[in-house]
Amino acid sequence: MERIPILKMGQFLLVSIQVDMHDQLAITLQDDLTQQIVAHRAHGVLIDISSLEIVDSFIGRMIGNIAGMARMLDAETVLVGMKPAVAITLVELGMSLQGVRTALNVEKGMTMLHASMKGKEFFDRDNEG
Amino acid sequence: MTAITKDDSAAINSSADIVRVRQIVRDFAVSLGFSLVEQTKIVTAASELARNAVEHGGGGNVQIQALNNAMRRGLKLTFSDNGPGIPDLEQALKDGFTTGGGMGLGLGGAKRLVNEFEIDSAPGRGTKVMITRWRNA
Numbered sequence: 001m002e003r004i005p006i007l008k009m010g011q012f013l014l015v016s017i018q019v020d021m022h023d024q025l026a027i028t029l030q031d032d033l034t035q036q037i038v039a040h041r042a043h044g045v046l047i048d049i050s051s052l053e054i055v056d057s058f059i060g061r062m063i064g065n066i067a068g069m070a071r072m073l074d075a076e077t078v079l080v081g082m083k084p085a086v087a088i089t090l091v092e093l094g095m096s097l098q099g100v101r102t103a104l105n106v107e108k109g110m111t112m113l114h115a116s117m118k119g120k121e122f123f124d125r126d127n128e129g
Numbered sequence: 130m131t132a133i134t135k136d137d138s139a140a141i142n143s144s145a146d147i148v149r150v151r152q153i154v155r156d157f158a159v160s161l162g163f164s165l166v167e168q169t170k171i172v173t174a175a176s177e178l179a180r181n182a183v184e185h186g187g188g189g190n191v192q193i194q195a196l197n198n199a200m201r202r203g204l205k206l207t208f209s210d211n212g213p214g215i216p217d218l219e220q221a222l223k224d225g226f227t228t229g230g231g232m233g234l235g236l237g238g239a240k241r242l243v244n245e246f247e248i249d250s251a252p253g254r255g256t257k258v259m260i261t262r263w264r265n266a
């Protein structure tokens with residue numbers, strides 16, 4: 001079956017969507033990611049959509065779902081690389097992806113994830129101590 | 130006088146067809162000289178309406194027409210299905226209204242992304258949605 005690859009990088013999972021996704025592919029990604037978060041005890045998910053020419057309400061909903069599911073599994077999600085035309089269209093469509101953290105590119109997204117991990121370590125340490 | 134300079138149609142029966150419709154519409158928009166934002170808007174609107182045809186209409190088809198007149202050029206898409214039809218159009222156009230698995234942004238969202246929007250539907254008669262996006266020549 002066709003799948004979007006999920007790469008593990010330390011405590012983070014990295015997904016780069018490079019194809020025009022059909023609906024089933026988006027659903028498969030959602031399922032795969034949640035399983036991989038648990039399997040690898042990942043604390044962060046970075047989704048790169050810099051190759052995506054469009055995000056419609058279905059794909060937008062899938063992205064929102066992933067962020068919500070990841071949060072419940074103790075992982076942060078950062079969406080990176082959205083094209084300006086996609087952002088304009090999504091907002092006009094009525095979808096502003098509230099609750100999904102975004103960064104301009106992969107580098108900034110990784111910095112964001114690392115920063116939130118630092119806060120988390122303190123929190124964990126305090127709780128243990 | 131508005132002339133049709135290019136005409137194509139495609140069946141929409143599966144999620145793979147939705148992707149294909151997006152590609153055909155994109156090619157038309159590029160050939161008409163639409164800006165990147167205009168292309169993205171019409172392709173996204175097409176994706177929403179194609180999905181409606183699959184999910185609610187049990188499949189259908191789309192006619193894609195490039196329009197040209199003295200003033201401007203445009204892209205007209207006509208989505209038709211033979212599904213159950215929409216009993217309450219006003220309600221269906223409201224954001225958040227959904228009978229499928231989506232966000233309920235399909236019809237209302239598509240309407241906001243284009244210049245002209247027309248819908249013809251009644252129970253038992255299927256649904257026809259026509260959208261047009263213009264660009265100044």
